Amino acid sequence: MAIHEKSLIEPERILSEEKLVVDGVDVSGSWNTMITPRYLRDYDDDFEAVIQKYAGGENVHRCWQCGSCTNSCTMYAQNVQFNPRYWIYLTRLGLKDEIIKDKDIIWQCVSCNKCTNICPKDVRPEGVMKALAHWMEEQSITEKTPSTHFDETFWEEIYHTGRIEDASVMMGFFKKTNQPLMQDWLVVFGKRMMKYLPIAQMAKMGLNFIAKPRTKSWGKTGEVLKAYVQEQKEAAHG
Amino acid sequence: MGKVAYYPGCALEGSGGPYDKSTRALVKALGLEMENLKDYNCCGAMEVKNIHPMLQTYLSARNMAIASEQMGLDAVMAPCNGCYHNLKKAEYETATSEKAMETVQDLARKADDPVYKGDVRTLHLLEWLMEELGTEGIKQRISKSLNGIKIANYYGCMYVRPRQIFPEKDQGPGSESSYKPHFMDDLLGAAGAVNVDFPLKTACCGGAHTLSDSDTSTQLVLNIIQAAEDAGAEVIATECPTCHSGLEMHQIRAETEFGIKTNVKVLYFTQLLGLALGLSPRKLGIHENISDSVGYLKEKGVI
Ligand code: SF4
Ligand code: SF4
Numbered sequence: 001m002a003i004h005e006k007s008l009i010e011p012e013r014i015l016s017e018e019k020l021v022v023d024g025v026d027v028s029g030s031w032n033t034m035i036t037p038r039y040l041r042d043y044d045d046d047f048e049a050v051i052q053k054y055a056g057g058e059n060v061h062r063c064w065q066c067g068s069c070t071n072s073c074t075m076y077a078q079n080v081q082f083n084p085r086y087w088i089y090l091t092r093l094g095l096k097d098e099i100i101k102d103k104d105i106i107w108q109c110v111s112c113n114k115c116t117n118i119c120p121k122d123v124r125p126e127g128v129m130k131a132l133a134h135w136m137e138e139q140s141i142t143e144k145t146p147s148t149h150f151d152e153t154f155w156e157e158i159y160h161t162g163r164i165e166d167a168s169v170m171m172g173f174f175k176k177t178n179q180p181l182m183q184d185w186l187v188v189f190g191k192r193m194m195k196y197l198p199i200a201q202m203a204k205m206g207l208n209f210i211a212k213p214r215t216k217s218w219g220k221t222g223e224v225l226k227a228y229v230q231e232q233k234e235a236a237h238g
Numbered sequence: 239m240g241k242v243a244y245y246p247g248c249a250l251e252g253s254g255g256p257y258d259k260s261t262r263a264l265v266k267a268l269g270l271e272m273e274n275l276k277d278y279n280c281c282g283a284m285e286v287k288n289i290h291p292m293l294q295t296y297l298s299a300r301n302m303a304i305a306s307e308q309m310g311l312d313a314v315m316a317p318c319n320g321c322y323h324n325l326k327k328a329e330y331e332t333a334t335s336e337k338a339m340e341t342v343q344d345l346a347r348k349a350d351d352p353v354y355k356g357d358v359r360t361l362h363l364l365e366w367l368m369e370e371l372g373t374e375g376i377k378q379r380i381s382k383s384l385n386g387i388k389i390a391n392y393y394g395c396m397y398v399r400p401r402q403i404f405p406e407k408d409q410g411p412g413s414e415s416s417y418k419p420h421f422m423d424d425l426l427g428a429a430g431a432v433n434v435d436f437p438l439k440t441a442c443c444g445g446a447h448t449l450s451d452s453d454t455s456t457q458l459v460l461n462i463i464q465a466a467e468d469a470g471a472e473v474i475a476t477e478c479p480t481c482h483s484g485l486e487m488h489q490i491r492a493e494t495e496f497g498i499k500t501n502v503k504v505l506y507f508t509q510l511l512g513l514a515l516g517l518s519p520r521k522l523g524i525h526e527n528i529s530d531s532v533g534y535l536k537e538k539g540v541i
Contacts, residue, residue, distance in 0.1 A: 055291050074442045078457060108451055110458070111284055112442035113399040117416075130288055146450035147288075154285035155293070162279040164254040170449065177450075188494050192528045213251065215279045217351075221300070224349040228341075229290040 007081065009035060040095065047094035053236040054134055056127020063088045069115035069125040073109055082108065084115055084125040087132060099132065100141055107133040107145040138237075146177050159222040162215025241271040241303040241315040248280050254318065254479025256523030260508035261317050261363060265522045266514070268379065270370055272315060274377040276304055276491040279539060281324040283480075284396075284446045292341060297326035299342045299354040301459040307352035317508070319478035323396035323403075325360040330403040332356055338376035362397060363508070364421040364477055365406075365414065373428040383430030383514035387538050389510070390436035390471035390502070391422040392462060394481040398440050422477055422507050429514035434469040438462050452491065463500045472534070482506060486528040503531035503537035513540055 004219045006014070020027050051057040067085045075082040082105050090098045099106075106129060115125035136142045157164045244265075250258035265272055273433045278301050287294040302325065305311045311318040316322040331341040333356060346353040361369070367376070398491040401407060408414075414421050419440065423433040441462055444455030462485065466474050485504045492498040505527065512522040518526065519541050525532060 005269065013373065055287075074444075075454070078454060108447070108454060110442050110444050110451075110454065111446045112395045114395075114442070115273060117398075117400040134288075135305055147447065150450045151285040151288045155289045158280050158282065158286065158297070164248045164280050164283075166248070166331075184494055188490050192490065192530070213248070215277055218278050218279065219278070219349055221349040224345055225293055225296060228345060229293065232292070 002143065008086070013038065014096060042095070042097055044094040044096055047096055048092050051091050051098070051128065051131050051135060054131035056124060056129075057091075057131030058127070059121070059123045060088060060091055060128050060131075061119040063092065063123045064121055065089060068118045069123070072114040072118045073148060074110055074112045074114060075105075079105065081105060084109075088123065088125060088128055091128070103136050103142050106136070107142070107147050109133075149177050159226060161213070162218035162221065163213045165213055174210070239282045240271060241311060242315040242361065243309055243311045244272040245275045245278055245301060245316045245318075245325070247278070247316065247318045248283075249318050249320065249479035249483075253483050253524055254404065256526040257317060257479050257482065257506045257508060259526070260506055260512050260541070263289050263517050264512045264515065267515045267517055268367075268371065270366075272311065273311070273312060275301060276308055278304060279474065281321045283320045283324075292338075292345075294312040294324055295328045295331050295338060296342055296345055298324045298353050299332060300346065301325065302358040302360070303346065303352035303354035306355065306358050306445045312357060313359050313361055315335035315361045315363060315366045317477070318480070319362070319396040320480055322360060322362045326403045329356075329358070329360060330405075356457055357407055361479070364397075365427070366422050367425060368414075373424050376425055376428040376511070378412075380429055380514050382512060382514055382540070384426065384514050385430060385538055385540055386432045387540065388434050388470055388472045389426055389431045389476045390434050390469055391419075391426065391439060391464035391507070392436070392466070392474050392481060392485075393419045393422065393439050394476075394478050395442050395444075397477065421474055422475060425472065426475060426507060426510055430512055431510065434466070434471045434528050436466055436469045436471065438465045441465075443481045445480045448484055452488075454486060456488040456496070459485055460498065460500070463489060463492075463502055466502050467500060471502055472538075473503045473505055473510070473531070474504060475510055477507050483528075488519045489529065504529040505531055 013036045015036060016027065017032050020032045024046040038156065048061060051060055065085060070076050070083050073082065073084055081102065087099055087102065109126060109129035111126055113126050116127070119125060133145060133148070135145050137148060154164060246258050250261070279297055282294045282297045282302065286297065295508070302314055306315050314325060316325060332342055332354065339356065343353050398404070398416040398419055399408070404416060406413065407416045427433050438461065442458055443462060444451070444458035448455050463474070474485060476485065482504060489500055489504070492500065505524070509522045509524055513519070513535070519532065524535070532541070
């Protein structure tokens with residue numbers, strides 16, 4: 001007998017015997033697999049409320065476990081371990097340790113919004129994925145993910161100038177994540193880009209990189225926004 | 239509709255240069271009226287909402303306020319899916335939440351920015367063309383057919399999802415659909431292309447992780463390209479600079495890192511439509527695409 005979602009059970013709890021007799025009945029063959037019971041004492045009643053305080057996690061309490069999010073999920077199609085419905089379930093039960101087991105993949109959500117589009121309860125699972133990823137970073141359960149580094153590089157540019165410049169965001173990101181700039185495929189990409197590019201366009205791109213494009217009327221907008229975000233975060237997480 | 243404010247955003251001013259070029263050339267050739275959105279700021283793309291959602295709402299509201307308060311225009315037209323999505327989202331948030339509107343206005347006053355009053359609507363370039371001209375209007379202006387080239391129209395995520403922020407979609411005949419978008423199909427079909435039955439019109443290209451999780455993005459792009467090729471497409475038409483660069487970049491990455499070679503060409507729909515109007519490939523920036531389609535288009539008698 002197949003055990004569905006076997007992947008969700010720790011291997012050491014799955015017992016399989018060639019020959020198995022239970023209470024005098026021979027159950028060898030298709031019934032030879034048992035799962036040892038588990039007692040959960042490590043749940044955190046307040047965890048749902050913690051995630052609700054992160055931007056995106058506000059509606060997590062509405063989930064009725066229909067599974068539509070996982071069913072439509074881009075990342076689930078790549079890797080069945082990526083399971084928004086399951087993580088939302090664990091969040092509601094406060095089973096942090098179970099969530100942490102998947103810490104290395106939760107951040108991979110590509111923000112395609114298929115889940116948010118289909119969810120009948122307006123949970124906005126995409127936001128919950130971000131909330132969980134940010135919670136893990138802030139608790140030092142994970143290091144800052146590449147995705148967070150990218151977001152921060154991006155926001156820093158906007159904060160200063162109101163705009164971004166592709167090449168400098170890219171280089172800033174590579175620097176933050178200690179990646180080499182000259183990755184083979186990027187070199188090929190660059191070469192193909194240059195092949196037909198008019199000199200004027202190339203010069204403009206180079207110039208943009210040195211003298212970054214800026215919103216002239218940006219004034220104190222960046223400061224005001226930064227202060228607002230700081231205030232909101234303090235109000236939510238102390 | 240009258241004149242709209244054109245919001246190119248950072249992408250069209252940077253790596254999406256050919257999209258900007260072809261959009262401007264196309265709009266001019268079609269005799270439509272637009273004016274550059276003055277001194278705009280970045281919409282925050284997909285990234286700043288992860289720092290805080292209000293950043294995204296505010297950045298977009300600031301752009302809309304520039305259109306209405308400083309330019310006297312009530313519509314912003316964006317060819318980039320990311321910009322379009324963020325503007326629509328800000329429109330939605332401020333229209334449905336008094337608190338969001340208050341916060342936006344409050345921040346604007348503090349920053350001495352123009353104040354958004356909820357009086358601006360956003361259009362994607364596709365929607366603007368359909369509203370102004372429709373397929374009939376395009377047909378009348380075609381001087382050179384696209385000669386039946388087989389196209390897979392790729393719309394991506396942010397043009398259609400989440401559907402709540404696009405109240406004008408899914409309104410029955412004539413309107414755009416969020417499940418099965420068709421405006422690009424309609425326009426290119428009117429220009430003489432053959433649209434193939436392409437099931438991944440709204441699949442994700444992994445744009446959010448182009449660099450931070452490249453393997454995933456390459457896989458997602460390969461899904462799209464291979465589905466297009468399986469459907470018999472020779473060209474994938476795009477309507478978003480991020481999707482477009484993603485397809486081009488990861489097509490190369492698949493080839494150089496994994497030895498998977500694909501042949502489909504990637505072109506902006508504005509470039510294809512521009513060719514059908516008789517505009518020169520140079521004017522449309524076709525040589526500036528990374529996906530080299532010049533030889534192919536010549537072979538097909540399109541240029
Ligand atoms: S789609 Fe919504 S309600 Fe259904 S399982 Fe996912 S989060 Fe829960
Ligand atoms: S937004 Fe994230 S969680 Fe939602 S469907 Fe896309 S990849 Fe899955």
